Each structure stands twice: as C-alpha cells, then as structure tokens.
Amino acid sequence: MSIEHASVQALRKPWGVSDLQPWSSVDGTGDAVGELWFERADSGAPTPALLLKLLFTSAPLSIQVHPDDTFARAMGMPNGKSEAWYIISAEPGAQIGVGLKRRITPQELRAAITNGSIVELVQWRPVAKGDVIFIPAGTIHALGAGIVLAEIQQRSDTTFRLFDYGRARELHIDDGVAVANVFPLGPPRQPTRLTLERTVLVASQHFVLERLDLPGGSSWALLADSETWVLALDGHAAIGLAALSIGQAIFVGGDRASIEVGANGLSALIAYPASGPIGSLLHRLSGRSTRPVQAVAADLAELTGLAEAHV
Numbered sequence: 139m140s141i142e143h144a145s146v147q148a149l150r151k152p153w154g155v156s157d158l159q160p161w162s163s164v165d166g167t168g169d170a171v172g173e174l175w176f177e178r179a180d181s182g183a184p185t186p187a188l189l190l191k192l193l194f195t196s197a198p199l200s201i202q203v204h205p206d207d208t209f210a211r212a213m214g215m216p217n218g219k220s221e222a223w224y225i226i227s228a229e230p231g232a233q234i235g236v237g238l239k240r241r242i243t244p245q246e247l248r249a250a251i252t253n254g255s256i257v258e259l260v261q262w263r264p265v266a267k268g269d270v271i272f273i274p275a276g277t278i279h280a281l282g283a284g285i286v287l288a289e290i291q292q293r294s295d296t297t298f299r300l301f302d303y304g305r306a307r308e309l310h311i312d313d314g315v316a317v318a319n320v321f322p323l324g325p326p327r328q329p330t331r332l333t334l335e336r337t338v339l340v341a342s343q344h345f346v347l348e349r350l351d352l353p354g355g356s357s358w359a360l361l362a363d364s365e366t367w368v369l370a371l372d373g374h375a376a377i378g379l380a381a382l383s384i385g386q387a388i389f390v391g392g393d394r395a396s397i398e399v400g401a402n403g404l405s406a407l408i409a410y411p412a413s414g415p416i417g418s419l420l421h422r423l424s425g426r427s428t429r430p431v432q433a434v435a436a437d438l439a440e441l442t443g444l445a446e447a448h449v
Contacts, residue, residue: 140180140183140389140390140391140392141377141378141379141380141388141389141390141391141395142178142179142180142380142388142389143179143380143386143387143388143389144176144177144178144179144190144367144386144387144388144389145176145177145178145179146162146164146174146175146176146177146387147174147175147177148162148164148166148171148173148174149171149172149173149174149175150166150169150170150171150172151170151171151172151173152170152172152197152305153170153172153195153196153197153198153199153283154166154170154171154172154173154194154195154196155170155171155172155194155195155196156170156171158171158174158194160384160385161174161192161194161226161286161384161385162174162192162385170196171194172193172194172195173191173192173193173194174191174192175189175190175191176189176190176191176192176367176369176387176389178389179389185293186293186365186367186389187292187293187344187345187365187411188290188291188292188293188345188365188367188409188410188411189290189291189292189293189294190288190289190290190367190369190387190409191288191289191290191291192226192286192287192288192289192385193281193285193286193287193288193289194285194286195281195282195283195284195285195286196283196284197283197303198280198281198282198283198303199280199281199282200280200297200299200300200301200302200303200305200307201235201256201257201260201278201279201280201299201300201301201302202278202279202280202297202298202299202300202314203276203277203278203279203297203298203300203314203317203318204218204219204220204221204273204275204276204294204296204297204298204317205218205219205275205276205296205298205313205317206218206220206274206275206276206317207275209316209317210294210296215294215296216294217292217293217294218275218292218294218296219275219291219292219294219296219297220272220273220274220275220291220292220342220344220345221272221273221289221290221291221292222270222271222272222273222289222290222291222339222340222342222345222347223269223270223271223273223287223288223289224268224269224270224287224288224289224339224347224349224407225265225266225267225268225269225270225271225285225286225287226267226286226287226288226371227267227285227286228264228265228266228267228269228284228285228286229283229284229285231264231284232264232265232282232283232284232285233262233263233264233265233282234262234263234265234271234279234280234281234282234285235260235261235262235263235278235279235280235281235282236260236261236263236271236273236277236279236323237260237261237277237278237279237319237321237322237323238259238260238261238278238319238320238321238322239259239260239261239322240259240321240322241320241321241322242259242320242321243320244315244318244320246320247259247315247318247320248311248315251300251301251309251311251314251315252311254301256278256300256301257301260278260279260280261322261323262282265285270326270329270339270340270347271326272326272327272340272342274323274342275292275317276317276318276319277319277323278300278318278319288369288371288407290340290345290347290367290407290409292344292345297310298310298313298314298317299314300314300318327340327341329349332348332415333420334351335350335351335352335353335420335422336348336349336350336415336419336420337349337351338415339407341413341414341415342413343413344411344413345409345410345411345412346409346410346411346412346414346415346416347407347408347409348407348408348409348415348419349371349405349406349407349408350368350404350405350406350407350408350420351403351404351405352373352375352397352399352403352404352405352406353399353403354373354399354400354401354402354403355399355400355401356399356422356424357396357397357398357399357422357423357424358396358397358399358420358421358422358423359394359395359396359397359420359421359423360377360390360394360395360396360397360419360420361393361394361416361418361419361420361421362390362391362392362393362394362395362410362419363392363410363412363416364391364392365389365391365410365411366389366390366391366408366409366410367387367388367389367390367407367408367409367410368382368387368388368390368406368407368408369386369387369406369407369408369409370382370383370384370385370386370387370404370405370406371384371405371406371407372384372402372403372404372405373399373400373402373403373404373405373406374399374400374402374404375397375398375399375400375404375406376396376397376398377390377395377396377397378390378395378396382404382406396423
C-alpha cells in the first residue's frame with residue numbers, strides 16, 4: 139500500500155495569476171502561475187492513469203478540444219482526454235464555454251476557426267462556486283477569467299487549439315476539426331448524494347469524481363483501489379500518517395487507509411479510475427450508517443457502468 143503527499147509542479151501561463159493563496163504558497167509575482175499539477179512523490183512509481191490539477195485564470199484560455207481514445211491511439215498516443223472541472227471560486231461574471239450553440243458541419247467549423255467567429259458559436263454560461271462540468275473528449279470548450287478550479291482528467295496533455303485571442307500560438311485546425319463534436323453538448327447529469335458524506339459529481343467510463351464532507355472528529359476507513367486521489371478543499375485530516383489541509387493532495391494506492399478528521403471537519407474531492415462509484419470506498423469506524431444500505435445500493439446500481447455523456 140502507498141500513502142503519499144503528492145508533489146506539486148507549477149506551470150507558468152500567460153493567463154495565470156500572481157497570488158495562489160490559500161491554495162498554494164507558490165509565488166507567481168514574477169511569472170504568473172496558471173496550473174498546479176499533482177504528481178506521485180515517487181517519480182519512479184508507475185505512471186497514474188489520472189492527472190489532478192488546480193487552475194487559476196486571470197484571462198480567457200484558448201478555445202480548444204481534446205481527442206478521444208480512438209483518435210489518440212491512431213496518432214500513436216496511449217489514450218485521449220476527457221476531463222471534469224469543479225469550480226472552487228468564480229468572480230462575478232465569470233464564464234465557461236462548453237459545446238456549441240447549434241449543430242454545424244465540419245466545413246462550417248473550419249471556416250469559423252479561420253475567421254475567428256468560433257467565439258460566437260461556443261455555448262457560454264456563467265459559473266459559480268460548487269459547479270461541476272464534465273467535458274467528454276471531443277467537446278469544444280474554454281475557460282474564462284476569474285476562476286479557480288480543480289480538474290481531474292485522463293492523463294494526456296494533447297490539446298488542439300482552435301482560437302487563442304491573438305496570443306500568436308499555433309492553432310491546430312486540421313486535428314481540431316477531425317476530433318471535434320460539431321453539435322451542442324447534452325444536458326449535464328446532476329450530482330448524486332450517496333450518503334451524507336459522499337456525493338458523486340461525475341461518473342464516466344474513465345473516472346469517478348466525488349465530494350467528501352466528513353464531520354469534525356470522525357474516523358473513517360478508506361478502501362482505496364490501486365489509484366485514489368484526495369484533494370482538500372477545506373478543513374484538515376490525517377490519512378494514514380500523512381496530514382492533509384487545504385490545497386494539498388494525497389495519493390492512496392491499494393488496501394485500507396485510516397482517515398482521522400480534524401475538529402473543523404474535512405471537505406475534499408476524491409477521484410479514481412473506474413466506470414462507476416465504488417460502494418465500499420468509505421466506511422465509518424464508529425456510529426451508524428447515515429443512509430440505509432438499500433438506498434445506497436440503488437444509487438450505485440443506477441450510476442455504475444455509465445459511459446461518456448451522450449451528446
């Protein structure tokens with residue numbers, strides 16, 4: 139079994155921020171930080187299937203799209219990239235773009251990329267703290283300014299830029315048109331409360347993302363599979379011998395780990411590669427179950443085996 143503090147890699151971006159508090163003490167005053175990547179502390183350990191990030195935006199990101207597994211493998215890459223966002227904070231008026239307003243042809247998409255009118259084709263929507271957005275591979279998407287979010291994704295850095303607000307970076311028109319879904323994204327699936335402590339935010343064929351809200355002073359057993367990521371949003375806890383506080387992430391691999399929650403409780407995101415929620419993931423070590431087993435089982439049966447969202 140492995141329980142380790144994730145190492146943090148800061149990526150400097152033109153759309154990043156200078157102050158990452160309270161999420162990180164990394165200084166971005168000289169060169170703005172846009173992303174924090176959480177990696178296994180042991181660089182010689184097997185490469186995880188998922189990548190956990192924090193993103194900080196002071197300006198819009200490019201409009202972009204990622205390939206699915208089939209297209210990526212045809213290009214010699216191990217997999218594509220589906221991702222999910224959890225909005226940690228958003229300034230008034232902050233917005234994201236997800237999918238298109240209407241169905242178009244690939245030829246119309248190519249023309250819109252070329253003349254810049256793709257900005258008007260994207261479906262923009264406001265976001266607020268606590269919003270969850272699932273971005274299946276092939277979905278045209280973009281992040282606006284004034285947002286802090288957590289992202290969980292298939293481990294891939296393949297991005298096809300379609301529009302970049304004049305930053306003079308390369309666009310990837312041919313590949314972008316080839317992989318993009320040229321129609322609106324279907325309605326989002328709402329988060330599902332499994333227990334008072336567990337809320338399933340996203341259940342896709344590649345990963346599950348949950349929010350944990352554990353009361354102060356409680357004790358739990360985490361039955362982690364081979365790869366489980368825990369990111370603290372608020373409060374404190376100890377997972378095994380590893381202390382966890384806001385903005386920190388812990389990697390747990392295999393077998394059972396104890397969670398001792400601090401006096402103020404713990405709110406955290408937990409993510410793992412699976413096609414549906416793991417019913418046995420979390421057990422309270424004292425006290426009664428917060429929901430009847432039958433109710434939890436029914437929710438799990440509904441969620442287990444979900445494929446990528448239909449569009």
